[in-house]
Amino acid sequence: MIVSFALGPLSARAQRRRRGADAALPGSLGSSPMLDSWLRIDARGITVFTGKAELGQGIQTALIQLVAEELAVEPAAITLVAADTARTPNEGYTAGSHSMQDSGTAIMNAAAQAREILLGIAAERLRQERARLQAERGAVVAPDGRRIAYASLVSDRTLHVSAEPGSPLGDPAHRRVMGRSWPRIDIPAKVLGEAVFIQDLRPVGMVHARVVRPPSYEARLRSVDDASVLRLPGVLAVVRDGSYLAVAAQREYQAIIAMEALARAARWEEKGSLPQQSRLFEELAEWPSRNVPVAARDAADGVHGSHGGRTLEAEYRRGYLMHGSIGPSCAIALFDRGALTVWTHSQGVYPLRNALAELSGLPAQRVRCIQVEGSGCYGHNGADDAAADATIIALKLPGRPVRVQWMRSDEHLWEPYGPAMLARVRGTLDERGNIARWEYQVSSNTHSTRPGGARALMPSWFLERRLGPSAPEPIPLPAGGGDRNALPLYRIADLKVNYRFIPPMPLRVSALRSLGAHLNVFAIESFLDELARAGRVDPIDLRVRHLDDPRAVAVIRTAAERFGWRKYRRLDGRGKGFAFARYKNLAAYLAAAIEVSVDRSDGTVRVLRVVAAVDSGEAVNPDGIRNQIEGGILQALSWSLFESVKFDRMHITSRDWASYPILHFKDVPRSIEVEVLNRPGHPFLGTGEAAQGPAAAALANAVADAVQVRIRELPLTADRIRAAMTPSIALSLGAKDGSNARV
Amino acid sequence: MISLLVNGRAVAVDDDPGTPLLYVLRGTLQLNGAKFGCGLGQCGACTVMVDDAAVFSCQTPIADIAGRRVTTVEGLGTRQHPGVMQQAFIDEQAAQCGYCIAGMIMRAQALVGRSASPTDDEIRAALEPNLCRCGTHSRILNAVRRAVRARQAAKADAASSVGARGG
Numbered sequence A: 001m002i003v004s005f006a007l008g009p010l011s012a013r014a015q016r017r018r019r020g021a022d023a024a025l026p027g028s029l030g031s032s033p034m035l036d037s038w039l040r041i042d043a044r045g046i047t048v049f050t051g052k053a054e055l056g057q058g059i060q061t062a063l064i065q066l067v068a069e070e071l072a073v074e075p076a077a078i079t080l081v082a083a084d085t086a087r088t089p090n091e092g093y094t095a096g097s098h099s100m101q102d103s104g105t106a107i108m109n110a111a112a113q114a115r116e117i118l119l120g121i122a123a124e125r126l127r128q129e130r131a132r133l134q135a136e137r138g139a140v141v142a143p144d145g146r147r148i149a150y151a152s153l154v155s156d157r158t159l160h161v162s163a164e165p166g167s168p169l170g171d172p173a174h175r176r177v178m179g180r181s182w183p184r185i186d187i188p189a190k191v192l193g194e195a196v197f198i199q200d201l202r203p204v205g206m207v208h209a210r211v212v213r214p215p216s217y218e219a220r221l222r223s224v225d226d227a228s229v230l231r232l233p234g235v236l237a238v239v240r241d242g243s244y245l246a247v248a249a250q251r252e253y254q255a256i257i258a259m260e261a262l263a264r265a266a267r268w269e270e271k272g273s274l275p276q277q278s279r280l281f282e283e284l285a286e287w288p289s290r291n292v293p294v295a296a297r298d299a300a301d302g303v304h305g306s307h308g309g310r311t312l313e314a315e316y317r318r319g320y321l322m323h324g325s326i327g328p329s330c331a332i333a334l335f336d337r338g339a340l341t342v343w344t345h346s347q348g349v350y351p352l353r354n355a356l357a358e359l360s361g362l363p364a365q366r367v368r369c370i371q372v373e374g375s376g377c378y379g380h381n382g383a384d385d386a387a388a389d390a391t392i393i394a395l396k397l398p399g400r401p402v403r404v405q406w407m408r409s410d411e412h413l414w415e416p417y418g419p420a421m422l423a424r425v426r427g428t429l430d431e432r433g434n435i436a437r438w439e440y441q442v443s444s445n446t447h448s449t450r451p452g453g454a455r456a457l458m459p460s461w462f463l464e465r466r467l468g469p470s471a472p473e474p475i476p477l478p479a480g481g482g483d484r485n486a487l488p489l490y491r492i493a494d495l496k497v498n499y500r501f502i503p504p505m506p507l508r509v510s511a512l513r514s515l516g517a518h519l520n521v522f523a524i525e526s527f528l529d530e531l532a533r534a535g536r537v538d539p540i541d542l543r544v545r546h547l548d549d550p551r552a553v554a555v556i557r558t559a560a561e562r563f564g565w566r567k568y569r570r571l572d573g574r575g576k577g578f579a580f581a582r583y584k585n586l587a588a589y590l591a592a593a594i595e596v597s598v599d600r601s602d603g604t605v606r607v608l609r610v611v612a613a614v615d616s617g618e619a620v621n622p623d624g625i626r627n628q629i630e631g632g633i634l635q636a637l638s639w640s641l642f643e644s645v646k647f648d649r650m651h652i653t654s655r656d657w658a659s660y661p662i663l664h665f666k667d668v669p670r671s672i673e674v675e676v677l678n679r680p681g682h683p684f685l686g687t688g689e690a691a692q693g694p695a696a697a698a699l700a701n702a703v704a705d706a707v708q709v710r711i712r713e714l715p716l717t718a719d720r721i722r723a724a725m726t727p728s729i730a731l732s733l734g735a736k737d738g739s740n741a742r743v
Numbered sequence B: 001m002i003s004l005l006v007n008g009r010a011v012a013v014d015d016d017p018g019t020p021l022l023y024v025l026r027g028t029l030q031l032n033g034a035k036f037g038c039g040l041g042q043c044g045a046c047t048v049m050v051d052d053a054a055v056f057s058c059q060t061p062i063a064d065i066a067g068r069r070v071t072t073v074e075g076l077g078t079r080q081h082p083g084v085m086q087q088a089f090i091d092e093q094a095a096q097c098g099y100c101i102a103g104m105i106m107r108a109q110a111l112v113g114r115s116a117s118p119t120d121d122e123i124r125a126a127l128e129p130n131l132c133r134c135g136t137h138s139r140i141l142n143a144v145r146r147a148v149r150a151r152q153a154a155k156a157d158a159a160s161s162v163g164a165r166g167g
Helices: A008-019 A059-071 A099-126 A187-192 A252-265 A277-286 A349-360 A383-396 A408-414 A458-462 A517-534 A539-545 A550-563 A622-642 A692-707 A718-725 A727-732 B021-028 B084-091 B101-114 B120-127 B137-166
Strands: A002-004 A039-042 A045-050 A078-082 A134-136 A139-141 A147-149 A207-212 A220-224 A235-241 A244-249 A266-269 A290-297 A311-318 A330-336 A339-344 A367-371 A402-405 A421-429 A435-444 A494-501 A574-582 A589-598 A605-615 A671-676 A709-711 A740-742 B002-006 B009-013 B047-050 B053-056 B069-071
Touching (some): A045 A059, A045 A099, A059 A078, A207 A252, A244 A252, A244 A383, A252 A266, A252 B021, A277 A421, A339 A349, A349 A367, A550 A574, A550 A589, A605 A692, A622 A671, A692 A709, B021 B047, B101 B120, B120 B137
Parallel strands (some): A045 A078, A605 A671
Antiparallel strands (some): A039 A045, A139 A147, A207 A244, A311 A421, A330 A402, A574 A589, A589 A605, B047 B053
16 A cells, blocks of 8 residues: 655646646746736836745846746846735745746746747738747847837737746757856845845835844733933834834934833843753653654555564754844835835745734735845745834834834844754664665644734734734645655655644744755655665665666766765765755755764864755756755755754843854865756756755764764754763763764 | 045044944945844954954944044945956855845955965955855855955056066
């Protein structure tokens, strides 16, 4: 019997998309089918509309390349408008590495259909056979040299037609713009210091606000004497609503001074609600939960537990992780004549609009959300909450654009963290050293508390008309949340995978880049290495033996060759590690090899070099993919070497970069090499999150190879490694559970 | 009023003398280069140059720098003529979200001002105070190396043309 919960329906859909001739409209055209909601052509040029936001991933450049390719124009002739509820299609969230799959696919097909429409009109005008006409540099050209510019072919209504499936896409063998590392359009402005970020907007009459946050999640404001604050220079208003407290001033630094004074004047009532950090994983194992089955397969012979080989068991852990944007969240809101306009770096302007409508009591049509770039977010950070702050304060100051800038501690203490996770795995090797049996259980909170309604906006929890957090739900498969990538891609006949979904959330959590895939891939790929060691087989051979997908094997072989896996000669204290995953089991394939050195005296890890190979389907901008993968690797190394949110029973204590250290330049490997396996003509596969899990696992595997200790709890701090190398220290630190061990 | 010399331009500002330079640059002078990151001198997003040294503008009250030369990333070049360091960051595509980049550029600019041919370790050490969360570090290092090479090449050109004239 085979019951697969994870892969069935999607692969069928993916195939339909690939054929393109099916009734289903490709990408986001399904939800926004009118061509002119994606593409407009007029005398000013070509304008492309996307519901997906630039988050620093270079999406705008890639989308422009698609249109340039299909419409045969130069990228410079194209203007892009992104994520504005008054102008662009509703594409939900810019998340889950979906931008190229959804928006990219829609825009490419819309552009191809538009080109066919233009050719058709030109054929009539020129009295030429359509097949003899060419689209070229923004015009349709006849064999006799006559040409009509696109703008002269279209009226307002030309592209006001519904998308059709099966528009002929350009020939993958003759790409002109796609597949090239086009320089990103947004980079010059960023290095020149032009106005790019939401922080750089300065609407006329703008005032500056700061919020005085409660000292802890459950705190309530008992009293505040704001008289002295109101007398400070530049102060315009103190806003108090229940336990919500904020101040607005003319100038930014005046607002900061006033915020500090207001914080001193506030009296809070607190109660402890956080788990004991030293027992976090024991507690997590006991928290109430419900089981979400991920996959179950029985071996054909129905024989259990008699495979004759060895059975291994292990438990892998990670603590809470921060998004840690370098620029704290920011928003500007203007409430004017009954309408609310909010400039935000949210990942989802449409869902945010609905949440802000609920928060403000305004009808959604009176709320407009406009996305402006912020600092990189890597998932659900404080962006939406800052928009709520700006809304709450702007409603009290009608006619004035209110800018709210979070302080560093606002972001560190109040952003929703990537949840702590725990995975238990048991695997059995048969007598030939193959994996005969696999049992896996992962435990964690939800990995999304995005809006949703106003309840998802943290500031609403403290208003007089208090809205508590909304009830969490697991993200359904195949994408999954805590169970994202919990199912290994390896062929294992006898397999059981379950997700222990934990509703109570003592710390605020939500989507962090790759969601559960970081811990799941860390666990699966660490355990693969443990099995390989037990079976005395090369870890790459063990992986390849259990893979049927040639694209998976191709990235593994490429990374191994570029790294020099076979001919590697180990120096003392050095080691090599390998890992592979296909993100969500349906997006980009990625394999990574890492070399580390470990200082035996103190346990310090240095990552020396990283080699990765990635298959993202057709690569629209290979350097954009490399940039994302390099960044994903370094960020995952930072998470996995240094990071875990600290707290006591009452307070989060990771309140700045000193108390939540991340990767610095001294920690950066000498070399990071990313090989992009381009697959022209194949569907785009989401890439932005593909590196997080493999980088973590390859790191742990390299450490195990270097100093023969297996660290199963992230981060791989020097203390933890030193303790594992010295059993006496391990005992004194209470590592009784065997989560880290000599191998 | 406090007088400042920002990107070669003399300005007088009426902000409180205790106001950190960052807020004067961003607010009163409407410059975008220096970014607010932490307000604690822990991340370097606000880095600018005062005279020839890189400083955290979030930690520098304007009273302390009256009359001294302040350079922000806007002072290094323009669209038509980007500075050598800016061009190197463009050429290496050394940005993801880009929020930390202006601070990185200013930190690197101060380095190449005091050392014509910094080693790799010196570049890393110089950039150490600045944080990047997107993981653009290796591209940033490549960009600084490229700028160092470009400056050296420009100097060599200048020297050889002087030599040619002299000969």
